[in-house]
Amino acid sequence: MADIAVIGAGMAGLSALQELAAAGHQVQVYDKSRGSGGRMATKALAGSGWDMGAQFLRAHSPDFAHQLSQWQQAGWIAPWSPTICRYENDCLTPSPDAVSRYVGVPRMTALSRGLLQSAAGFHPAVRISTVRFAEQRWQLQSDDGTHLASADALVISAPPAQSAALLENTVPPLAAHCRQQPMLPCWTLLISVQQPLAVTADAVFVRQGPLGWIARNSSKPGRSGAESWVIQASHTWSATHNDSPREAVQQMLLEAFCEVFKLDAISITGQWLHRWLYALPASTGNAEFLAAGGLPLAVCGDWCHHPSVEGAWHSGRRAGQYLNHYLATSSGHLQERI
Numbered sequence: 131m132a133d134i135a136v137i138g139a140g141m142a143g144l145s146a147l148q149e150l151a152a153a154g155h156q157v158q159v160y161d162k163s164r165g166s167g168g169r170m171a172t173k174a175l176a177g178s179g180w181d182m183g184a185q186f187l188r189a190h191s192p193d194f195a196h197q198l199s200q201w202q203q204a205g206w207i208a209p210w211s212p213t214i215c216r217y218e219n220d221c222l223t224p225s226p227d228a229v230s231r232y233v234g235v236p237r238m239t240a241l242s243r244g245l246l247q248s249a250a251g252f253h254p255a256v257r258i259s260t261v262r263f264a265e266q267r268w269q270l271q272s273d274d275g276t277h278l279a280s281a282d283a284l285v286i287s288a289p290p291a292q293s294a295a296l297l298e299n300t301v302p303p304l305a306a307h308c309r310q311q312p313m314l315p316c317w318t319l320l321i322s323v324q325q326p327l328a329v330t331a332d333a334v335f336v337r338q339g340p341l342g343w344i345a346r347n348s349s350k351p352g353r354s355g356a357e358s359w360v361i362q363a364s365h366t367w368s369a370t371h372n373d374s375p376r377e378a379v380q381q382m383l384l385e386a387f388c389e390v391f392k393l394d395a396i397s398i399t400g401q402w403l404h405r406w407l408y409a410l411p412a413s414t415g416n417a418e419f420l421a422a423g424g425l426p427l428a429v430c431g432d433w434c435h436h437p438s439v440e441g442a443w444h445s446g447r448r449a450g451q452y453l454n455h456y457l458a459t460s461s462g463h464l465q466e467r468i
């Protein structure tokens with residue numbers, strides 16, 4: 131049994147955790163945020179839990195479909211069947227499809243919390259700033275140089291720029307590779323309204339103007355409190371307004387939201403604007419995960435594989451399987467520890 135550190139409690143890190151813990155390893159998970167889930171985060175506001183990042187999970191592969199059914203059985207996710215519309219050419223039209231969508235219940239982070247049950251320890255609000263491999267062990271340090279932990283093997287599941295910063299001194303070629311993986315931003319506005327809006331759509335794919343996606347958050351299973359909406363700008367618009375003043379962004383997104391539903395005004399009781407600097411990889415990765423030959427290290431994330439929760443899950447799973455194999459076959463100190 132080995133001690134393993136996982137940096138990042140998003141889907142990729144937690145998927146690696148699942149594999150490693152199932153093989154009997156002791157896994158410690160570290161995340162700089164106060165909670166888990168990464169880009170599957172939930173924002174608690176005005177008595178509601180808003181899905182601030184990933185809106186739903188869907189499976190393209192049979193493996194992930196199987197995984198979703200297991201999570202559903204565990205009670206961590208449930209199906210969400212919104213009335214879907216599309217907005218383009220100034221028209222809102224129904225856009226039904228046969229996609230099976232799932233969400234964490236009662237909020238998206240229920241899934242990450244469930245997955246963390248197999249960790250030997252979870253350390254939120256801990257930013258790892260340096261990793262070093264010395265005397266066959268990984269040494270992890272925080273911003274102020276405090277030694278946090280040592281481990282036999284390491285999983286890094288941070289977005290590419292943050293992974294690159296960690297790898298800079300230890301594996302420079304891997305750091306250089308990470309730096310070449312661009313990510314797209316996304317401005318996201320969350321609002322709660324006094325009166326439910328008289329609109330039939332629960333979710334809209336927006337194909338014009340500043341927006342990309344709108345969802346009635348309160349239409350998802352298990353969400354309580356006042357009616358709430360998630361309004362996401364398109365990646366293109368977000369990129370061109372990356373440095374715009376927050377008040378101006380908020381105003382433009384609200385106006386675009388009212389335009390989609392042809393509303394003159396809405397009475398808002400709570401709102402929150404968030405800028406995801408690293409929302410989605412700009413392209414599909416050409417690897418499942420990254421490894422540095424000879425080191426007990428795996429780097430994973432949606433950006434290695436596919437820009438989705440499923441992509442992150444697959445990448446983390448393959449990273450975990452790789453380290454399980456590495457640890458099972460490596461000779462020397464690990465064998466002695468076992």
Ligand SMILES: Cc1cc2nc3c(=O)[nH]c(=O)nc-3n(C[C@H](O)[C@H](O)[C@H](O)COP(=O)(O)OP(=O)(O)OC[C@H]3O[C@@H](n4cnc5c(N)ncnc54)[C@H](O)[C@@H]3O)c2cc1C
Pocket residue numbers: 137138139140141142143160161162163166167168169170182183184185186187188256257258259287288289292293316318362406408409410430431432433436437438439440441442
């Ligand atoms: C607005 C938005 C909407 C989306 N909608 C969908 C959707 O509907 N469906 C879908 O499938 N996907 C969606 N996605 C994409 C999906 O959320 C991601 O593909 C997936 O969650 C990425 O998981 P990950 O583990 O690779 O990365 P992350 O979730 O980003 O996890 C990385 C973690 O590493 C932590 N970290 C970074 N650096 C450090 C450090 N130095 N020390 C400690 N911790 C660190 C971060 O805090 C973070 O928690 C959306 C994303 C966004 C932003």
